[in-house]
Amino acid sequence: MRSTRHPLPTRLIVSLLGVFLAACGGESTHDSAAPIFQAAPMAPAPAITFSGSRNNYLITRTATGFEVRDLSGKTANVAVAIDASLKFSDMTVNLAIGEQSKVLSANNLRTLIELYIAFFNRVPDADGLGYWIQQMKAGMTVDQLANNFYAAAVQYPTLTGYSATMSNAEFVKIIYKNVLGRTGNTAPPDADINFWAGELNSGKASKGSLVTTMLNAAHGFAGDATWGWVPQLLDNKIAVGSYFAIEQGLGYADPNDSISKGIAIAAMVTASNTSNAKTLINIKDNNFSLLATTPTGSGKGDSRDCYNSDLYKQGVVYKMEMASTLRATGTTESFTTTYTPNGTVNFKDNTVQEIVMDSLQLTGLSAGVTSQLKSYVAVNNNEYITYGSILTVKLNTTTNYVxxxxxxPPQKSPFSLPLNQAYVQTYSNTQEIAGKTISMPSTTESLTFLGTESVSVPAGTFTACKMQLTNNSNGANTTSYTWYIADSNLRGLPAKTEAEGVTTVATKLSITR
Structure with a gap:
C-alpha cells in the first residue's frame, strides 16, 4: 500500500470524456447550452492505495476514523482519517461523502441523484456526486444543474439517448422511454408528448428543466393503480444510486468502468426489484455503511469489571431466561438456558474445562426443542480460550443431529480490552457431522470494548460492559452488540444482545454457588 496525492488541476481540460465522467459541468452557476469542460472532480482527501480489490478488505469505524483490514491477513491493519479517499484495484471509496451529503436537504439530494441517473443513464460515482453537492451548496439551482447535465449528455447520444439535433417531440419521447420506463404498450399518447413539447416550443421550459418537471409530475402518481409503477421505478433508481455513491461511497478505479458498469447497474433496476442491481455492484462488506448510525459506548470503564471467575468453577450453576424479538415483525420467542461447569476433561488431546449449556425453547415455532452445547475452554487470568464444542439438538426425545x-487456532476472548480498540483474530474450524468432516471457511473476528453504561431489561437495570463483535466469513460480515453485567451478584452474565435484525433481552437471571 502506498499513499498518493491526487494532482491538482493546473488548467481546464478540454475533453468531453472528462466532462461526462464528472457528470459534466463546471464552475458556473449560470444556465448555458455548452458545458464548462473540466476534468473529473478531485477526491476530497489524499488517496490511500491498496493492492487488492474492494472485497478483499473490511472497513470498520473507529473512535477517530476508519480502519481498513486485509482479510487475507497478509498486511497490517491501516488506520485512516474519517474523510479519507481509498483506492483499491477495482474501486474507490470516498469516506467523506456520507457526511458531505448531509449539507443538502433530503429532497435536493434525491433530486440530484435522480437527475444524474436521468441524464447519464448510470448510477453516480461518489466523487462526482460530491462535486455537485458542493455546487448546489454554493447556490446552483436545480434547473441550472439540470441544464448543465443536459449540455453534457448530448455529447454522448449513444450512451444517454439525447442529441443536440433531436426535435422537441423526440426529446420528450426519450424522457418517457429512458427515464420513466414508458415504452411499447405503456408508451405515452401523442397528446402527452405534444403537451410537453409545447412547453419547450413556447420557451416556458428548457430541456434541462423539463426533465425535472416531468420527474416531479411522475412522482405524483405514487399509489396509482395504473401508473404507480413509474414513481416506484424512479424511487428504486434513487435508492440504488444512493446505495452505490453515498452509503458505500463508491466509484470505479477505471474511468471507463464508471460509464459501462454504471450504466449496467442502472439498467438492472426495475419497479419491483433493486436486489439484482446491488448484486451486480457486488459489495460483500455487508456491515459497512457511511449512512449508518454508529453504535457507540460511553468511552469509559474497565472491561475486567464484567469478568466473573465463578462462572467457570465446578459446582456453580447459572441460569438465564431470554426473549428474542425479530425487529422487522415484532415477533418474540423465549427460551431458557442453564450453564454447568463440569470440571477438567480431555478434548482433542487438550486438557480443558467442559461447560455444558442446556437450552429449552419455551415459545414460538420451535417450542419444546431442546439442545445441549458442550464448550471446551481454558481460562486463565487474562483470557478465555475456546478449543471447540459438541452440539446436540433434540426434538422431544428424538436426536436430530450431533x-x-x-x-x-483456538478462539481467544481477552478479559482486559482497551477502550474502542479492536482485538482481531482469524481462525478456522472443522465440523464433524454423521461421520463426515467438513472444513468451514476461515473467520476474522473483531472484538471491541465500547465502555460501561446502564442497560435496562426485564431482569433489571444494570451497569454493563458494551461489547461489539464483528465477524467476516466467506466474504459476509455480521456485527452484534452484547451488554455484560458489571455489577451485582450477576456479574459476567449477558443482559442484552443486538444482532442482525434481532434483539435478545434477559427476563430472569440467577447464579447458584
Missing amino acids: VTTVMT
Missing part, C-alpha cells in the same frame, strides 16, 4: 466443532 455436531462437533474444532477451532484452529
Whole structure:
C-alpha cells in the first residue's frame, strides 16, 4: 500500500470524456447550452492505495476514523482519517461523502441523484456526486444543474439517448422511454408528448428543466393503480444510486468502468426489484455503511469489571431466561438456558474445562426443542480460550443431529480490552457431522470494548460492559452488540444482545454457588 496525492488541476481540460465522467459541468452557476469542460472532480482527501480489490478488505469505524483490514491477513491493519479517499484495484471509496451529503436537504439530494441517473443513464460515482453537492451548496439551482447535465449528455447520444439535433417531440419521447420506463404498450399518447413539447416550443421550459418537471409530475402518481409503477421505478433508481455513491461511497478505479458498469447497474433496476442491481455492484462488506448510525459506548470503564471467575468453577450453576424479538415483525420467542461447569476433561488431546449449556425453547415455532452445547475452554487470568464444542439438538426425545466443532487456532476472548480498540483474530474450524468432516471457511473476528453504561431489561437495570463483535466469513460480515453485567451478584452474565435484525433481552437471571 502506498499513499498518493491526487494532482491538482493546473488548467481546464478540454475533453468531453472528462466532462461526462464528472457528470459534466463546471464552475458556473449560470444556465448555458455548452458545458464548462473540466476534468473529473478531485477526491476530497489524499488517496490511500491498496493492492487488492474492494472485497478483499473490511472497513470498520473507529473512535477517530476508519480502519481498513486485509482479510487475507497478509498486511497490517491501516488506520485512516474519517474523510479519507481509498483506492483499491477495482474501486474507490470516498469516506467523506456520507457526511458531505448531509449539507443538502433530503429532497435536493434525491433530486440530484435522480437527475444524474436521468441524464447519464448510470448510477453516480461518489466523487462526482460530491462535486455537485458542493455546487448546489454554493447556490446552483436545480434547473441550472439540470441544464448543465443536459449540455453534457448530448455529447454522448449513444450512451444517454439525447442529441443536440433531436426535435422537441423526440426529446420528450426519450424522457418517457429512458427515464420513466414508458415504452411499447405503456408508451405515452401523442397528446402527452405534444403537451410537453409545447412547453419547450413556447420557451416556458428548457430541456434541462423539463426533465425535472416531468420527474416531479411522475412522482405524483405514487399509489396509482395504473401508473404507480413509474414513481416506484424512479424511487428504486434513487435508492440504488444512493446505495452505490453515498452509503458505500463508491466509484470505479477505471474511468471507463464508471460509464459501462454504471450504466449496467442502472439498467438492472426495475419497479419491483433493486436486489439484482446491488448484486451486480457486488459489495460483500455487508456491515459497512457511511449512512449508518454508529453504535457507540460511553468511552469509559474497565472491561475486567464484567469478568466473573465463578462462572467457570465446578459446582456453580447459572441460569438465564431470554426473549428474542425479530425487529422487522415484532415477533418474540423465549427460551431458557442453564450453564454447568463440569470440571477438567480431555478434548482433542487438550486438557480443558467442559461447560455444558442446556437450552429449552419455551415459545414460538420451535417450542419444546431442546439442545445441549458442550464448550471446551481454558481460562486463565487474562483470557478465555475456546478449543471447540459438541452440539446436540433434540426434538422431544428424538436426536436430530450431533455436531462437533474444532477451532484452529483456538478462539481467544481477552478479559482486559482497551477502550474502542479492536482485538482481531482469524481462525478456522472443522465440523464433524454423521461421520463426515467438513472444513468451514476461515473467520476474522473483531472484538471491541465500547465502555460501561446502564442497560435496562426485564431482569433489571444494570451497569454493563458494551461489547461489539464483528465477524467476516466467506466474504459476509455480521456485527452484534452484547451488554455484560458489571455489577451485582450477576456479574459476567449477558443482559442484552443486538444482532442482525434481532434483539435478545434477559427476563430472569440467577447464579447458584
